[in-house]
Amino acid sequence: MKSFTPYLLWKKISASKLFFSLSALALILLFDLIFIPNFFAIQVRDGNLYGNLVDILRSGSTVCILAIGMTLVIATGGIDLSVGAVMAIAASVAALMMNPYVMATVLSPETQRLINDPTFTFAPLWAVIAVSLLVATICGLWNGVLVAYFNIPAMVGTLILMISGRGIAQLITNGIRIQIFYEPFSYIANLWILVPFPLYIVVLMLILTWLLTRKTSLGLFIESVGANARSSFFSGIDEKLIKLLAYAFCGFCAGMAGLVASSNIKTSDANNIGLMLELDAILAVVIGGNLMTGGRFSVLSSVIGALVMQATTISMYNIGVPANAVMAIKGLVVLLVILLYSKQVREFMYRLTTQNRGNRL
Numbered sequence: 295m296k297s298f299t300p301y302l303l304w305k306k307i308s309a310s311k312l313f314f315s316l317s318a319l320a321l322i323l324l325f326d327l328i329f330i331p332n333f334f335a336i337q338v339r340d341g342n343l344y345g346n347l348v349d350i351l352r353s354g355s356t357v358c359i360l361a362i363g364m365t366l367v368i369a370t371g372g373i374d375l376s377v378g379a380v381m382a383i384a385a386s387v388a389a390l391m392m393n394p395y396v397m398a399t400v401l402s403p404e405t406q407r408l409i410n411d412p413t414f415t416f417a418p419l420w421a422v423i424a425v426s427l428l429v430a431t432i433c434g435l436w437n438g439v440l441v442a443y444f445n446i447p448a449m450v451g452t453l454i455l456m457i458s459g460r461g462i463a464q465l466i467t468n469g470i471r472i473q474i475f476y477e478p479f480s481y482i483a484n485l486w487i488l489v490p491f492p493l494y495i496v497v498l499m500l501i502l503t504w505l506l507t508r509k510t511s512l513g514l515f516i517e518s519v520g521a522n523a524r525s526s527f528f529s530g531i532d533e534k535l536i537k538l539l540a541y542a543f544c545g546f547c548a549g550m551a552g553l554v555a556s557s558n559i560k561t562s563d564a565n566n567i568g569l570m571l572e573l574d575a576i577l578a579v580v581i582g583g584n585l586m587t588g589g590r591f592s593v594l595s596s597v598i599g600a601l602v603m604q605a606t607t608i609s610m611y612n613i614g615v616p617a618n619a620v621m622a623i624k625g626l627v628v629l630l631v632i633l634l635y636s637k638q639v640r641e642f643m644y645r646l647t648t649q650n651r652g653n654r655l
Contacts, residue, residue, distance in 0.1 A: 311583035311592040315599050318581065322605045322627070330612045342486040346608055354604030355492035356551045360575035361582070361596040362499050363434075363547030366507070366540040368579050371520045371588030372441055372448035374544050377575060379459025380433045381552030381568030386463040388426040388553060389472035389562030391417040392479065396472050412477040419478050427549040433459070434545020438538035456572070463564035472562045483558035492554050496597065499547065503593050506543075516540060520588025577628050578603060602627070 326333040326346075336345040360377050367374045390396075392415040415422070433455060440451035474480070485491040507513030518526040519533045526533045548568070555567045581599030584591045606627045610620045 311590075311595040312598065313583075315582050315595050315602060318602045318627075318630075319598060319605060322602065322609060326605075326609050326612070330609065333609075333612065341488070343489055346612065348489060350601060350605050350608050351493050352490040353608070354601050355490070355496050356554055357571060357574045357578055357600040357604065358496045358597045359499055359547050359551040359554065360571060361578040361600045362496075362503050362593055363544035364575040364579050365582070365584055365591050365593050365596040366503075366516060367448075367544045368576075368584055368586060369516045369520045369588055369591035370537050370540045371523065372537065372540070373452065373576065373586070374434075374437060374541060374548075375449065375452040375572050376433065376437060376455035376459055377544065377548040377551070378568030378570065378572045379456050379463070380430050380545055380548035381555060381571065382460050382463040382562075382564045383433060383466065384426040384430040384549035384552035385556035385562045385567045386466040386472075386564055387429050388422050388479070388556060389474055390466055391415075391422045391425060392474060392476050393472055396467075396470055410475055412475050415476040415479070419476075422479070423553060426553055427546055430549020430552065431542050431546045434542040434548070435538065437545065438541030441541065442534040442537035460564055463562075467562055467564060471564075474556065474560045474562070480557050480560055483554050495550065495554065499550065500593060500597065503543075507593070512536075512539070517588075517590050520591075574600070574603060580632060581628060 333346050336343055336347065338344075360381075364374060364377065394416050417425075437452050437455060440446045440454070441448045444451075481491065482495075483490075483492055487494070507516065515526070515531050515536050518529070518531055519536045523533045526536075551571070552567060556562055559567075578600035579596045580586065581602050582592060582595035582597070583599075584596060603624060606624050607620055610623055611617075615623060
């Protein structure tokens, strides 16, 4: 029986969704160890940690948050192309609530001084965050209604908000990029407590999602709907409601990512906040081994997939690759990782382990 242990162990490990995403991340970090001197150097300044590894975690936090919500949508067999636009909407709502005076055509000197005060905000911070997340969740509900109740294909249904969302964000701010001077809001992305504060947000979102999907029946219902919506319906599962909840949660995650992004740049930039990040979120989910056809999913694996993409970006910058070529290299890395998930590679690994087991016998 002992001779079968390594084979069974390998089979169990390779079947995990975490295996290939962790392997891809390990290969990238191995490349960094060999070719980039001092890549893993960590500095401590004012009691906080700095270094390339910290930069990977900090810069990848926005995509990590998006990937958490996107995972649930893809697990239902859908997709959400509007998360970048929802980020811009949430950022615009937050900025306008903190500084509505920017919409005025004429400002008194006293009002001008007030809005430049880093301690001033028109609405309290808790209300800014709550309303922004509520608006983002409503955007997710809109997508869910179109997909689940009107049976519009997910790619088409979410494409509507993807196209119109940035226009909505521009209407909210009247086309103005609102500068955010309120200092406590900037803490969301720029506060450091040993490590950057966005990392705590990612961990909190992971825990929240794990509790929702693994400590309740919601996760099982999502996987059932993604695997076979018709069978789920005849099993007594309200597949439309499950899809609606998945899109609403994805919108909530996009709103959170929008707050982090706007806090980082301290402005509401409806044209650039979240631009193309929906593709990064989808690729992160795919790298994490979650099937686009729906079914079983791993949120943690999707987060690791997001870190794979960010680690690739940071590594390329460190070896001097031009910014306009990084996207091409990132695409190549994604292609290689996806090939690892292919049926042919899995069959080859299975034959290899089976052959090794036969040789031992």
